[in-house]
Each structure stands twice: as structure tokens, then as C-alpha cells.
Amino acid sequence: MTAPSFRLPPLNALRVFWAVMRMGSFRSAAEELLVTPQAVSQQIKLLEDILGVPLFVRKGRVVEPTEPAIVLSHFVEAGFSELSEGVRRVINAGYRNRININVSPYFATRYLMERLESFHAQLPDVDLRLTTRIETPDFASDEVDASIQWGYGAWGDLEATLLLHDHKILCCTAAIAQRIQTPADLTRFKLLHPVSTRRLWDQALEHLNARGHVSTEGQLGVDRQDSAGVMEFHDAATMRRATLSGLGVGLLSRIDAVQDIATGKLVAPFGVAALADMPLDQVPGFYLVLPRGHRRVETVAAFCDWIVAEDWQSLEPSLESGL
Numbered sequence: 001m002t003a004p005s006f007r008l009p010p011l012n013a014l015r016v017f018w019a020v021m022r023m024g025s026f027r028s029a030a031e032e033l034l035v036t037p038q039a040v041s042q043q044i045k046l047l048e049d050i051l052g053v054p055l056f057v058r059k060g061r062v063v064e065p066t067e068p069a070i071v072l073s074h075f076v077e078a079g080f081s082e083l084s085e086g087v088r089r090v091i092n093a094g095y096r097n098r099i100n101i102n103v104s105p106y107f108a109t110r111y112l113m114e115r116l117e118s119f120h121a122q123l124p125d126v127d128l129r130l131t132t133r134i135e136t137p138d139f140a141s142d143e144v145d146a147s148i149q150w151g152y153g154a155w156g157d158l159e160a161t162l163l164l165h166d167h168k169i170l171c172c173t174a175a176i177a178q179r180i181q182t183p184a185d186l187t188r189f190k191l192l193h194p195v196s197t198r199r200l201w202d203q204a205l206e207h208l209n210a211r212g213h214v215s216t217e218g219q220l221g222v223d224r225q226d227s228a229g230v231m232e233f234h235d236a237a238t239m240r241r242a243t244l245s246g247l248g249v250g251l252l253s254r255i256d257a258v259q260d261i262a263t264g265k266l267v268a269p270f271g272v273a274a275l276a277d278m279p280l281d282q283v284p285g286f287y288l289v290l291p292r293g294h295r296r297v298e299t300v301a302a303f304c305d306w307i308v309a310e311d312w313q314s315l316e317p318s319l320e321s322g323l
Contacts, residue, residue: 014076025062026063053068081139081291098127098299099126099300102144106150106253114315126303134196136155148307151197160287162285163287165284166254167278167316168253169252169257169258169275172250173266176249177269190247190248190249191229191248192243194236204275240256240260244265
């Protein structure tokens with residue numbers, strides 16, 4: 001059975017449509033495109049006639065997109081992004097062997113730097129440009145080919161591939177640990193966590209409760225809502241320093257926690273393996289994130305193949321080394 005035939009709308013009409021979606025009005029779109037509002041209205045009318053559906057509800061100077069417009073906008077955005085990428089690479093010969101990578105600062109310092117020599121050995125002609133930023137980049141405007149992000153695997157329409165789970169260990173100073181016997185005792189202290197998510201503590205406490213840590217009053221565990229407060233940090237390194245300073249109880253990445261526990265700087269009051277058996281869908285990780293179309297570029301695809309094939313888990317310390 002063949003799919004029904006249809007003709008694609010003119011590229012200019014789609015460009016005007018995307019401008020209206022971004023700007024929220026015909027007038028603002030016209031100013032961006034350096035045309036009149038009437039010209040914008042004509043292109044939108046043309047597009048609606050071709051598609052056979054209304055795309056906007058006019059409300060004075062403001063327009064609201066209809067459901068078909070919202071659906072279409074995702075594909076138009078992806079299409080123009082790929083077009084821009086292709087044109088940029090074709091006209092800029094010096095860019096063809098360059099890869100711009102944005103990396104989570106923690107992954108860059110703790111994992112990637114040790115393996116870059118392996119990458120250059122496999123792809124000696126590739127010009128790798130590395131930036132570090134916690135936020136997900138705008139791949140088009142930031143001219144980023146691929147990114148390594150910390151999170152739980154959800155980045156909308158972007159392709160995300162897990163590289164490494166970021167297992168956590170509940171840590172604090174020895175002075176604080178002396179006052180912690182059960183999860184309920186955590187209510188006395190601030191819970192330290194990254195700004196980007198509060199799921200870490202919610203799920204860690206839920207897991208401790210499920211393991212049967214019972215308070216002296218006979219009640220199971222504690223909820224984050226019951227704690228003495230939270231303190232948020234923009235990056236893992238600052239949260240680690242706050243934990244070392246005794247500002248509260250932190251959920252540290254295993255690679256840091258094992259090192260600090262081994263040197264006596266921190267203690268794991270419930271043991272280093274207390275969170276080791278959390279369901280993997282509750283464990284954050286480092287993901288290779290990029291628009292799907294970027295893999296069509298040979299050098300980007302080669303980088304993706306290399307970083308996915310690397311055994312990042314081998315850089316993790318064993319739990320026994322933290323005992």
C-alpha cells in the first residue's frame with residue numbers, strides 16, 4: 001500500500017511560519033524577516049491552503065498556534081537546523097574536520113581527559129574543540145556538534161545515549177555521622193543537592209526507607225520535606241566542597257566519595273553500598289546528546305562511535321577501596 005501523495009509547501013512559507021511560531025505575532029515575525037505584516041499573512045494563508053488546516057488563531061496583534069501548527073513546528077525547526085548545519089559545513093572547508101563538543105565539567109575532568117589521547121590516536125586529523133558547560137547547549141546557535149550531559153536520559157527530540165551511570169554515596173563529615181543512626185536523623189541537617197534536580201534526594205530517601213532502615217520511634221525513614229532544609233549547588237565540585245566543610249549531608253559521585261572516605265575526610269553513615277542497588281532508572285548518568293541529523297556528518301559520527309565504545313565504567317573505583 002503506497003502512502004498518499006502530497007506536495008511540500010514552499011520553503012519560504014515554512015520559513016515565515018517558523019518565524020511566527022518563535023516570535024508570537026505576525027508583526028514581530030515581519031520585523032525579523034524584514035518584510036511587511038501583510039507579506040507574512042499571505043505566506044501563512046498560502047501554507048494553510050496547501051495543508052488544508054488552520055495554523056493560527058488571530059487575537060489582535062497576537063496569534064495562538066493550533067494543534068497542527070505545534071506538531072508541524074517541531075519538524076520545521078529540525079529541518080531548518082539541519083539545513084543550516086549542512087550549508088555551514090559545505091561553505092566552510094576548514095570546518096569539515098572540526099568537532100565542537102560541549103561536555104559536563106565533571107565528566108570532562110574526571111573521565112574524558114584521561115581518554116582524549118585514545119581519541120586522537122584513532123582520529124588524528126580531527127580538530128576537536130572542547131567547551132564545558134552544565135546547561136544543554138543550543139546546538140544551532142552555539143555551533144555545538146554533540147554534548148555530554150548529566151541527567152536521566154530525557155532531552156526531548158534530541159538523541160541521548162547512556163555512557164555511564166553516576167551512582168551516588170550518601171556522605172558527611174565524621175562529626176555529623178556520629179549523630180546519624182537512621183534516615184530519620186537526617187532531618188537535623190541540610191541536604192545538599194544540585195540545582196538541576198531534586199529527584200536525587202527523593203529517590204535516595206525512598207530507597208533507604210525500602211531497605212528497612214527504621215527510626216528509634218519505630219517509623220520508617222524520612223521524607224525530604226521533613227529535613228532541616230536543602231542547599232542547592234550549580235555543580236558537583238562545589239557540592240563536594242560543601243560536604244567536606246560540614247555544611248550538610250551530600251550525595252556524592254562514587255569516584256569522589258570513595259576517595260574522600262578512603263582518606264578519612266568523609267564518612268558514609270549507612271555504608272558505601274547503601275544506594276548501590278537502586279533501580280537504574282532512578283540513577284542519573286552521563287549521556288551523549290545531539291540532534292539526530294548531526295550523525296550524518298562523518299567526523300561527528302566517528303566521535304560518537306568512539307565515545308560510546310569506550311569503557312567508562314573501568315575508571316570507577318571499587319566500593320571496597322572506600323572501606
